[in-house]
Amino acid sequence: MRTAVKIGVIGAGSAVFSMHLVRDLCLTEELWGSSVVFMDVDEQRLVTVHRLAQRYAAEIGAQLTFERTLERRDALRDADFVINTALMGGHGRKEAQRDVEEAHGYYRGLRLRFLQLKLMLAVARDMERHCPDAWLIQSANPVFEGCTLMTRETTINVVGLCHGHYHTQDIARVLGLDFEDVTFEAPGFNHCIWMTHFRYKGEDAYSLLDEWIETRAKAYWRAWQPAYGETQMSPAAVHMYRLYDAFPIGDTVRALWDPMWWYHVDLETKKRWYGPLGGFDSGIGWSQYLEQLGQRVAQIQQAMDNVDSPLTGLFPPEKSREQIVPIIDALANDRQGVYQVNVPNNGAIANIPDDVVVEVPAVVSGSGIQPLQVGPLPERLMLGVMTPRLLVTERALAAFLTGDRRYLYDTLLSDHRTQSLQQAEDVLQAVFDMPGNEDMARHFATRPPLANH
Amino acid sequence: MRTAVKIGVIGAGSAVFSMHLVRDLCLTEELWGSSVVFMDVDEQRLVTVHRLAQRYAAEIGAQLTFERTLERRDALRDADFVINTALMGGHGRKEAQRDVEEAHGYYRGLRLRFLQLKLMLAVARDMERHCPDAWLIQSANPVFEGCTLMTRETTINVVGLCHGHYHTQDIARVLGLDFEDVTFEAPGFNHCIWMTHFRYKGEDAYSLLDEWIETRAKAYWRAWQPAYGETQMSPAAVHMYRLYDAFPIGDTVRALWDPMWWYHVDLETKKRWYGPLGGFDSGIGWSQYLEQLGQRVAQIQQAMDNVDSPLTGLFPPEKSREQIVPIIDALANDRQGVYQVNVPNNGAIANIPDDVVVEVPAVVSGSGIQPLQVGPLPERLMLGVMTPRLLVTERALAAFLTGDRRYLYDTLLSDHRTQSLQQAEDVLQAVFDMPGNEDMARHFATRPPLANH
Numbered sequence: 054m055r056t057a058v059k060i061g062v063i064g065a066g067s068a069v070f071s072m073h074l075v076r077d078l079c080l081t082e083e084l085w086g087s088s089v090v091f092m093d094v095d096e097q098r099l100v101t102v103h104r105l106a107q108r109y110a111a112e113i114g115a116q117l118t119f120e121r122t123l124e125r126r127d128a129l130r131d132a133d134f135v136i137n138t139a140l141m142g143g144h145g146r147k148e149a150q151r152d153v154e155e156a157h158g159y160y161r162g163l164r165l166r167f168l169q170l171k172l173m174l175a176v177a178r179d180m181e182r183h184c185p186d187a188w189l190i191q192s193a194n195p196v197f198e199g200c201t202l203m204t205r206e207t208t209i210n211v212v213g214l215c216h217g218h219y220h221t222q223d224i225a226r227v228l229g230l231d232f233e234d235v236t237f238e239a240p241g242f243n244h245c246i247w248m249t250h251f252r253y254k255g256e257d258a259y260s261l262l263d264e265w266i267e268t269r270a271k272a273y274w275r276a277w278q279p280a281y282g283e284t285q286m287s288p289a290a291v292h293m294y295r296l297y298d299a300f301p302i303g304d305t306v307r308a309l310w311d312p313m314w315w316y317h318v319d320l321e322t323k324k325r326w327y328g329p330l331g332g333f334d335s336g337i338g339w340s341q342y343l344e345q346l347g348q349r350v351a352q353i354q355q356a357m358d359n360v361d362s363p364l365t366g367l368f369p370p371e372k373s374r375e376q377i378v379p380i381i382d383a384l385a386n387d388r389q390g391v392y393q394v395n396v397p398n399n400g401a402i403a404n405i406p407d408d409v410v411v412e413v414p415a416v417v418s419g420s421g422i423q424p425l426q427v428g429p430l431p432e433r434l435m436l437g438v439m440t441p442r443l444l445v446t447e448r449a450l451a452a453f454l455t456g457d458r459r460y461l462y463d464t465l466l467s468d469h470r471t472q473s474l475q476q477a478e479d480v481l482q483a484v485f486d487m488p489g490n491e492d493m494a495r496h497f498a499t500r501p502p503l504a505n506h
Numbered sequence: 507m508r509t510a511v512k513i514g515v516i517g518a519g520s521a522v523f524s525m526h527l528v529r530d531l532c533l534t535e536e537l538w539g540s541s542v543v544f545m546d547v548d549e550q551r552l553v554t555v556h557r558l559a560q561r562y563a564a565e566i567g568a569q570l571t572f573e574r575t576l577e578r579r580d581a582l583r584d585a586d587f588v589i590n591t592a593l594m595g596g597h598g599r600k601e602a603q604r605d606v607e608e609a610h611g612y613y614r615g616l617r618l619r620f621l622q623l624k625l626m627l628a629v630a631r632d633m634e635r636h637c638p639d640a641w642l643i644q645s646a647n648p649v650f651e652g653c654t655l656m657t658r659e660t661t662i663n664v665v666g667l668c669h670g671h672y673h674t675q676d677i678a679r680v681l682g683l684d685f686e687d688v689t690f691e692a693p694g695f696n697h698c699i700w701m702t703h704f705r706y707k708g709e710d711a712y713s714l715l716d717e718w719i720e721t722r723a724k725a726y727w728r729a730w731q732p733a734y735g736e737t738q739m740s741p742a743a744v745h746m747y748r749l750y751d752a753f754p755i756g757d758t759v760r761a762l763w764d765p766m767w768w769y770h771v772d773l774e775t776k777k778r779w780y781g782p783l784g785g786f787d788s789g790i791g792w793s794q795y796l797e798q799l800g801q802r803v804a805q806i807q808q809a810m811d812n813v814d815s816p817l818t819g820l821f822p823p824e825k826s827r828e829q830i831v832p833i834i835d836a837l838a839n840d841r842q843g844v845y846q847v848n849v850p851n852n853g854a855i856a857n858i859p860d861d862v863v864v865e866v867p868a869v870v871s872g873s874g875i876q877p878l879q880v881g882p883l884p885e886r887l888m889l890g891v892m893t894p895r896l897l898v899t900e901r902a903l904a905a906f907l908t909g910d911r912r913y914l915y916d917t918l919l920s921d922h923r924t925q926s927l928q929q930a931e932d933v934l935q936a937v938f939d940m941p942g943n944e945d946m947a948r949h950f951a952t953r954p955p956l957a958n959h
Contacts, residue, residue: 295954296912312920315927436901437916444897448889459749463890466768469922474768501748 064139213395217303387419517592666848670756840872
């Protein structure tokens with residue numbers, strides 16, 4: 054089967070993301086004839102991506118058409134697939150807000166998601182009008198909160214995708230296993246997934262992991278000079294495994310939700326758990342991430358300017374590990390495959406409510422996305438991690454949906470960094486008072502007194 | 507109807523508790539002919555209570571028989587009702603343990619419940635053998651954890667009782683309302699109940715409470731010299747109401763579970779929220795409580811020694827507010843009444859799991875205990891208070907049932923007072939190392955490393 058589809062890309066100005074998408078589309082002949090509509094609010098970046106996509110397809114000889122628009126509805130109208138990769142405000146704004154939060158005693162900042170959630174819901178609502186039967190592929194964060202919100206509040210088919218689970222390859226590499234012979238199951242919530250099954254050549258492989266931890270981990274960590282993102286085999290991951298009896302996978306190890314404060318007290322603590330750079334979310338690691346992102350964007354800009362040099366030099370014609378295009382192919386052309394997706398639970402994890410989006414393996418085909426029933430998660434994991442993590446999300450969604458600032462207070466008061474009611478009240482007000490946050494401030498306009506009586 | 511029943515009292519050596527029970531029984535003619543078996547491990551206190559009970563019944567002319575035993579099975583055998591009021595180790599031991607906990611940075615101590623839970627489960631298990639059809643009336647704390655544990659693990663009919671909901675009378679008094687014309691509904695978990703309905707002469711009375719808060723509370727608090735236990739109309743109660751949209755009732759205001767750390771940071775903070783004594787759970791308040799308890803015990807001892815003076819002087823023949831004897835009467839004699847009870851939820855509160863013991867109004871009669879369906883609790887209350895409170899209980903029960911110390915770590919790591927993994931590990935070990943805690947230490951023998959990797 055070979056079906057031409059229309060794909061709308063929201064936030065397409067991210068050249069790195071869009072060019073990986075374009076490459077995978079160009080290398081998937083089964084989707085040739087399809088059209089891609091890039092949408093972004095930044096016209097300059099949009100023009101860049103559009104031209105690069107056209108050049109790349111021409112170099113490959115791929116039969117795809119590319120359009121660009123500043124209007125969301127043009128990207129959505131009659132789309133078969135919508136990919137939302139938009140980050141509201143961009144990284145610069147996030148950094149400025151983090152400075153304010155840190156000045157109030159919140160080292161490395163809070164995780165307020167208002168703008169992202171608002172955008173996600175707006176996109177899904179627009180889809181109800183312009184392409185009610187399309188699939189929404191949510192690739193920008195927060196996937197867990199955003200997909201749960203959109204699936205509860207709209208009728209759109211949503212699937213959230215993330216790379217995190219690929220870090221099982223790091224486990225295989227460090228243990229010296231051929232990943233081809235590894236199978237695993239790592240369900241949970243996005244950025245909170247846990248390897249409940251791990252086999253090598255059909256045999257349980259947790260014993261190999263235990264042996265590595267017992268006999269080789271210490272030596273490994275002594276010589277360890279990980280890049281900022283290499284946290285999969287960190288002391289933090291092993292510690293979580295000891296605490297919860299399941300190995301954390303991918304971004305899970307970053308422990309970005311507040312209950313796991315003990316990995317993040319200060320830079321020294323981060324270094325102890327995540328290696329010399331302090332991991333992805335230290336000041337060092339995050340700077341390196343932003344720097345590399347900047348370098349990549351500069352490379353792309355250079356390629357854009359250098360019309361004589363082939364783009365396949367910068368983006369060699371090899372398929373990426375991204376699941377986006379294979380899943381579009383699976384859905385459009387009934388090509389059955391197993392993927393790691395974020396979809397409403399509906400019983401896939403037996404002891405999680407139906408209306409919560411979970412990350413689980415699923416068969417994707419012309420029948421749609423059919424999650425595997427992975428059974429209940431162990432009680433140790435539920436009471437240690439999953440239930441408190443879900444509470445963080447439910448509070449964030451209630452805050453978003455009601456505009457009631459008290460749901461934000463709940464989370465702040467559970468935050469180990471909060472030392473007083475006044476501090477919680479002040480940091481929120483300071484964030485709301487920032488230029489660019491007027492919309493958020495209006496949303497949370499009612500201001501119940503927290504610190505006074 | 508007038509039925510003679512056998513009532514076993516576990517922990518009967520508590521003279522204050524037992525004498526209130528004896529008085530209510532003596533004043534309930536419908537239960538005359540019944541026998542009461544007092545059981546305690548402290549023979550001297552047991553003898554005292556037994557003699558006082560016999561004297562009191564003789565003074566009143568009540569037809570009741572009283573026995574005493576050091577053997578639990580003798581109190582349980584063929585009992586119709588078992589009342590468990592036993593506090594393992596007594597207050598002295600709790601204070602010593604608190605000192606150790608405070609030395610590790612836990613101001614006013616932890617709330618480890620191992621010994622109490624163990625005793626409760628043992629009593630319920632013994633009842634399965636010796637009186638499988640009897641009602642167990644659980645009056646010692648922790649009612650929430652203990653009743654949930656016993657109803658999940660045994661087949662015994664359990665009802666937990668508490669005085670807390672009577673503090674609605676304090677609200678009526680302060681607002682100047684005649685309590686006879688007040689109706690209310692305050693469901694939740696024991697020590698975590700919230701007034702969802704409040705009417706005066708059939709009209710919503712929350713507006714009267716709001717008006718008091720708005721116009722009279724500040725003046726009231728300026729002149730306020732509450733006894734240690736008078737927290738119902740404290741700034742803490744009003745603050746909780748502002749946070750959660752429902753007024754907290756009784757012990758709820760004490761906010762004894764860890765998430766509400768902000769009322770308990772230090773004595774100054776406690777004074778600000780609970781008045782000059784810092785409330786029930788400050789060093790001052792708790793000392794006064796223990797002192798008054800001691801004075802009452804001394805009075806009873808004096809009455810015991812003074813055989814010529816009538817006991818009705820110390821215990822005037824008026825029924826107490828306790829629900830225990832009326833509920834026994836209601837069950838034994840089919841005398842229908844509405845009481846505030848702690849029983850397995852089974853849908854009484856729509857958004858709480860069935861197998862959690864909730865505190866709800868119930869009709870009690872010859873048909874048994876039939877909770878009223880109070881509907882779902884508001885989301886604000888669920889996400890702000892009930893869900894985190896339930897998590898504390900589920901972790902405590904999982905710790906108890908598995909002996910896995912990591913469930914205790916979960917709670918300690920969520921505790922705002924915990925500043926490091928080492929501190930959490932150390933305080934637990936220090937408690938386990940205390941003389942008298944050998945049994946608990948054995949139960950939690952496996953000691954997974956928390957602070958090291």
